[in-house]
Amino acid sequence: MHYITITGKDFDEALKKGQTQFGGDLRIHSRRDVISKGGFFGLKKKNFVELTCYLAPTGETEELETEIDDEITAEVSEKTHRQKLLDHASVILKQNGFSAKFSDATLNLLEPLVDYDESQLPKINEFELMLVDKIVALVNIDYESQLNPPSVFVLIGPSSMGKSSIASKIGALYTVQEDPNFFRKVEFIELDTAFKESSTSLKETADKFDLPYSRATSKTDLSILLSQMPTEGALTIVDVAGFSAKDEKKFEQVREILRITDLEKTKFVLVLSATTKSEDLKAMVKKYSAFPLSLVVITNVDETESIGSILSACYENNLSLLFFSDGKRIPEDMHKASAAGMLGLLKSLNLDFNSLWANQFGSYTPNSEQ
Numbered sequence: 001m002h003y004i005t006i007t008g009k010d011f012d013e014a015l016k017k018g019q020t021q022f023g024g025d026l027r028i029h030s031r032r033d034v035i036s037k038g039g040f041f042g043l044k045k046k047n048f049v050e051l052t053c054y055l056a057p058t059g060e061t062e063e064l065e066t067e068i069d070d071e072i073t074a075e076v077s078e079k080t081h082r083q084k085l086l087d088h089a090s091v092i093l094k095q096n097g098f099s100a101k102f103s104d105a106t107l108n109l110l111e112p113l114v115d116y117d118e119s120q121l122p123k124i125n126e127f128e129l130m131l132v133d134k135i136v137a138l139v140n141i142d143y144e145s146q147l148n149p150p151s152v153f154v155l156i157g158p159s160s161m162g163k164s165s166i167a168s169k170i171g172a173l174y175t176v177q178e179d180p181n182f183f184r185k186v187e188f189i190e191l192d193t194a195f196k197e198s199s200t201s202l203k204e205t206a207d208k209f210d211l212p213y214s215r216a217t218s219k220t221d222l223s224i225l226l227s228q229m230p231t232e233g234a235l236t237i238v239d240v241a242g243f244s245a246k247d248e249k250k251f252e253q254v255r256e257i258l259r260i261t262d263l264e265k266t267k268f269v270l271v272l273s274a275t276t277k278s279e280d281l282k283a284m285v286k287k288y289s290a291f292p293l294s295l296v297v298i299t300n301v302d303e304t305e306s307i308g309s310i311l312s313a314c315y316e317n318n319l320s321l322l323f324f325s326d327g328k329r330i331p332e333d334m335h336k337a338s339a340a341g342m343l344g345l346l347k348s349l350n351l352d353f354n355s356l357w358a359n360q361f362g363s364y365t366p367n368s369e370q
Contacts, residue, residue, distance in 0.1 A: 006051045014051045025055045082114050085127045092131065095348040097278065097308030102138065102315050109134040128349050135346070136339045139311050142295055142320035146336045149174065149184065151265035152226070152236045154258060156291055158284055159242030162299045163271045164190075166325060167239040168205035169334035170297075174235055175209050176331060184235040187212040189225050192241035193253055202239055205330060219257045226261065255290060269295040269322060272313075274304040285313050295322040298337075302326035307345050 004022070008014030018026045032050040089110055093103040113130055114121055122130065153170065155163045167188065174184035188206050192215065206213035216222040222238070229236045240258070243250045268291050272281065296319045298310055314321060324341055327333030335341060 002054060004053045004055070006053060007048055008051075009048050011049050011051075014049045018051065018053055022053075022055060027054050081121050085114050085121065085124070086110065088124065088127070089131050092128075092346075092348050093308070095306070096346055097306040097312075098135075099278070099309065099312035099316065102308070102312040105138055105315070106131070106134050109137070125350055132343055132346065132349070135311075136342060138315050139342065140314070140318075140320040141337045141339070142322055143336075145267060145295060145320075145322060147182065149235050150267045151229070151234065152238060152261060152267070154238045154240065154261060154266060154268045154291075155271055155297075156240045156254075156268060156288060157242065157271035159244065161242065161271045161273050162325070163242060164200060164202045164239055165328070165330075166271050166297050166299060166323070166334070167202055167237045169325060169331045170323065171211060171235075171237050172205060172209055172331035173334050175211065183233070185230055185233055187214075187229055187234065187236045189214050189216055189222065189236060189238045190241070191216045191222060191238055191254075191257065193217055193250070193257075194241070216257075219260060222257055223260050251287075251290075258291065263292060267295055268293050269297055270319065271297045271299060272310055273300045274298050274307050274310060275300050276309070278309040281309050281313055285317050285319075289317060293317075293319060295320055297323045297325065299325045301345060306347060307342075311342070 004018070004026075006014050006018045006021075008017055032052075086107060089107060090103065093106060098106070110130060114127070155167050157163055171186040171188060174182065175186050177183040186209075188202055188211060190200060190202050190213070194217075203213050205211070214225050216225055226236065238261075240254060243254070270285070270288055270291075270293050272284065276284070296310070296314055298307060298321070301307060301324050311321075313319070321337035321342075324335045324337055324345075325333055326335070
């Protein structure tokens with residue numbers, strides 16, 4: 001038997017092509033739905049249908065018409081409900097600022113979950129639960145570093161990201177813990193190759209909480225200070241003074257100084273503002289990936305409509321979330337990154353995930369681990 005392949009943007013178009021070319025003797029053997037990526041920012045999917053057909057003896061037209069009617073009915077029903085769900089997900093991802101790569105990965109995880117007959121497809125609220133589950137699944141949160149921080153956190157990032165404020169909040173957060181399992185003896189080191197006589201916000205926090213504070217301006221300074229830090233139950237926070245990523249000389253100077261850190265005991269934390277434009281964010285992450293980055297702290301989450309671009313950057317660069325910050329209070333406005341925290345920052349959803357989380361798991365507090 002000779003088989004013929006016919007394609008169209010949907011079942012109707014493919015069928016019409018076949019009937020026009022081969023008439024009433026056309027028979028459908030099988031159908032394949034093909035999905036290709038495209039559209040604005042890659043968030044849309046282009047679907048087309050591929051029909052494998054053959055030509056049957058004349059006289060079976062009535063049987064063919066019945067088969068075609070059934071196929072068209074099934075196609076319209078499936079397309080309307082299934083595609084509506086996937087289009088809804090695409091809109092939510094776009095409005096939350098997620099990248100094309102992140103959106104494609106999310107939609108690829110969702111598609112098998114809606115590959116059913118119409119009667120089995122989820123309601124819109126159920127589908128949104130599936131959507132946020134896949135978003136959360138793609139973003140790693142380093143709970144281990146929250147509960148059991150390394151000996152050293154090195155905070156780096158561009159100027160005006162609020163690194164000193166973040167260093168202060170992290171230090172104070174571990175200092176005020178009453179549970180001995182979470183309490184840490186905190187020491188601050190401010191690394192700035194340009195020595196300053198004036199007091200800094202980090203020094204003021206150290207004085208307020210009675211914490212050790214030192215300054216380093218060279219590789220030798222930092223080496224001596226790190227060698228003197230306590231070992232058991234201690235956390236040293238190195239705040240690297242901000243500088244322009246375009247300042248290649250300064251950039252290489254700081255890289256050379258930080259080569260002395262023991263990577264088994266140290267984690268490099270990139271501090272980024274949630275208000276940063278998507279393209280600027282990509283450039284920053286690419287530039288600072290010259291350091292052994294593993295963690296991200298997101299600041300100013302109270303000043304933006306969405307954090308999709310930063311979550312996308314974390315996913316695409318294999319970086320884990322550590323903390324969110326949404327204000328100036330120390331340490332009250334520093335919150336451990338969590339699934340609940342992420343859900344509360346998503347918009348354009350029919351469900352109120354803050355209320356949903358509270359109803360299912362009790363009142364959400366910023367420092368919850370889950």
